[in-house]
Amino acid sequence: MKISVGLYGTNAHQIALAMIQGFNKHYTLFRQTSREAKTRFEQADWLGVHKAVKERIRFYDDRVDECVERLRNQFDAASIDDTTWQQVKLLYIGLLLNHKQPELAETFFNSVTTKILHRNYFHNDFIFVRPSISTENIEGDDTQTYRSYYAKEDGLRGTVLKIVKDFDWHRPFVDLEHDVEHVYHAVRHFLNGMPPREVNFQIQVLGSAFYRNKAAYIIGKAINGATEYPFTIPVLQNEAGQLYLDTILLDAWRIGLLFSLSRAYFMVDMEVPSGYVQFLRSILPAKPRSELYIMLGLGKQGKTMFFRDLIYHLHHSEDKFIMAPGIRGLVMLVFTLPSYPYVFKLIKDVFGSSKEMDRATVKKKFMMVKQVDRVGRMADTLEFSNVMFPLKRFNDEVLAELQQLAPSCFEVDGDQLIIKHLYIERRMEPLNIHLDRMERANNVERLEHVIREYGSAIREMAQANIFPGDMLWKNFGVTRFGRVVFYDYDEIEYMTDIKFRQIPPAPDFETEMSGEVWYAVSRNDVFPEEFATFLLTSPQVRKIFIKYHKDLLSPRFWLEAQEKIRSGYVEDFFPYPQELRFINRQTDLTEEQ
Ligand SMILES: Nc1ncnc2c1ncn2[C@@H]1O[C@H](COP(=O)(O)OP(=O)(O)OP(=O)(O)O)[C@@H](O)[C@H]1O
Structure with a gap:
């Protein structure tokens, strides 16, 4: 326990202020780039979209480091005594009373203090293990x-037209009335006719569109x-820069898939x-709040909430890690x-002999x-340091493997096991296990579905500039919705860093038959003609793969x-599936209404 050196009141106040200033700066920058998404969408600046998403990820850590630095320089952070720290937390709570993002500000406080304090201090007296400020109904007159x-x-x-126009996109629509007609018919079809209107009938729409890649999504719900x-309307842009409702x-559940961590x-x-998270939860009650925060770009908050949920779950369950x-x-x-539907991954101390990396x-x-x-097509991971379990x-097997393969990655402190660095991701059924199961059950339809999905996953990753490296079935998982997603990242490369080559003709028949490689191969050389030999050993699997994805087997x-x-x-x-797009629907928009 450090001893108070007096004057802590003044210091504590200054420290709390420095911390809230650090957070406010972070959120201002975060909001600015999120707000600019509208302009990037209007200007069809798709490369700018990718750049902004990439840069925004760094914002949080940059601001935390900046704040830690300030506390070190201005307040000699390492020598701040315990009483002052406790005082800082209380004063900080005072600063959050009318704050619009109090839960994020608390997390920021935790990020800064945990960089300064020893883990013995990671309890509610010093950091926000529990939230202190309610986020219920923070909205005031000035926020919507x-x-x-x-x-x-x-x-x-007319209402749908108004909803779309209120987003005020500075781009013309190809034919908004026509699209709205499609919306009307899709709703009627979905509901088997329009239900009678109740007095409270209203449509609520989240104030900002959700921007991602080349789309803007309008998200809302009708109440009757x-x-x-619930509903979501994706708005896209054609080559001529005109907008349309897709x-x-x-x-x-389909709306839920937009919020999948693999996007x-x-x-x-x-x-x-x-407020956004609360609204989204009202239409997607099964989505954990942690995942919604993550998908909104607020990864740190998502992680904090994930961890609170996990601790809660551990209190209310008895099974063991296996x-x-x-x-x-x-x-x-x-x-x-x-x-619990997640896996926990840590990097071993020594890798298998075929892996040349650190x-x-x-x-x-x-x-x-x-x-x-x-x-x-790629699972997102949450990265944690110093996690206590x-x-x-x-179970004994996990403990033995940790001891044998990753002794430097964990330590035991009393009844806690602390893992120094950990990735957590959604659990899926490994594709090799899934395939075995389907083959044994002779479920041909399902087999065809996942093999097609597997090829589509490889294809789409390639189009998104990722070459998976190791495409063995075991490195892919199958989600609850039957999607095939990749999760083994140690060998991925940007597509643009790979040299795709045709296998040169063998000098003679004997060499070709010898099983030896007769051509020189450099580090990033890849021969797509070889994929079938390594990946498609079962004739049944090969046949299905070739039916849908033959082109992936040539350079x-x-x-x-x-x-x-x-x-x-x-x-x-x-x-969402192509069949749902208005351009692919054969709706007779003039039918009886
Ligand atoms: N998200 C997941 N859901 C379910 N199981 C998983 C998941 N991620 C990994 N696994 C399981 O853990 C195993 C090893 O995971 P992973 O492929 O990430 O490790 P790796 O060391 O990178 O593998 P490799 O030796 O192929 O490089 C997988 O084969 C699979 O059985």
Whole structure:
């Protein structure tokens, strides 16, 4: 325990102020780039979109480091005594009373203090283990998380028109009335006719659109009596710079898929982020708040909430951490808690002999995935340092593997096991296990589906500038929704760094048959003609793969994909099926109404 040196009142106040200033600066910059998403969308600046998402990820750590530095320089942070620290926390709470982002500001406080204090101080007296300020109904007169439309005079079509126009995009629409007609018909079809209107009928729409890649999403819900109908309308832009409504998503689960962690984060201009999260939860009750914060670009808050949920879950469960089912990794040690839908990954001390890389490279690859558009095909990971788990919750096998393969990555402190560096990601069924299961059950339809998905995952990653490196089935997982997603990042490269080559003809028949390689191969050389030999050993699997993805087995696809990326072309990725797009629908818009 450090001893108070007096004058802490003044100091504590100054320190609390420095910390809230640090946070406010962070949120101002975060909001500015999120607000500019609208302009980038209007100007079709797609490369700018990717750059901004990548840069925004760094903002938080930069501001935390800046604040820690200030506390060190101005207040000699290491010598601040315990009483002053406790005082700082109380004064900081005072500064949050009318704050619009108090939960984020608390997390910022934690990020700064945990960089200065020893982990023995990580309890509620010093940091915000529990939130201190409620985020319920923070909105005041000057903030508007959502707009309400009472569709009295305008009718549904008129109201939808007004909703879209209120986003004030400085771009013309190809034919907005026509698109609205599509919306009207899609809703009627979905609901089997329009239900009678109750007195409270209204449509609520989140004030900022959600920007990602080349799309802006309008998100809202209609309320009629006691029933709520969520919806999302993606707005896209054609080559001529004109806008159009691409579809309307009306199934909550489909809207939920937009928020999948295997996609890029949204840019949303939010004054009160907790208001957005509350609204989103009302239409997606099964989505954890942590994941919503992450998808809104507020990763640190997401992580804080994730961890609170995990601790809570540990209190209310009894099962033990076990090794993740499947083929063990050569680089990562992966364990899981059967009752919780995530896996925990740490980088081993020594890698398998075929892996020529070090810990720093592996970390760099994980960061690369955070920064690119994951196009629904690469699992996002939450990165943690010094995570404390109850020791008794680990089974013997996990403890033995930790001891044997990653002794420098953890320590035991009393009844706690502390992991120094950890990635956490959604648990999926490894594709190799899934395939085995389907083959054994002779479920041909499902087999065809996942093999097609596997090829699509490789194709879409390539279009998004990621070459997976190791494409073995075990490195992909199958989600609850049957999507195939990649999760093994240690060998990924940017597509543009790879040299795709054709296998040169063998000098003679004997050499060709010898099984020896007769051509020189450099580090980043890849021969797509070889993929089939390594990946498609089962004839049934090979047949299905070739039916859908034959082009992936020759260099041409890869070279063309590279060319497109180099020319600055940004591919369209639709987080909903093509059949739902208005341009693919054969709706007779003149039918009886
Ligand atoms: N998200 C996940 N969901 C379920 N299981 C997973 C997940 N991530 C990894 N696993 C399991 O852990 C194993 C090793 O994970 P991973 O592929 O990330 O490690 P690695 O060391 O990078 O592998 P490699 O040796 O192929 O480089 C996988 O084969 C799989 O069984």
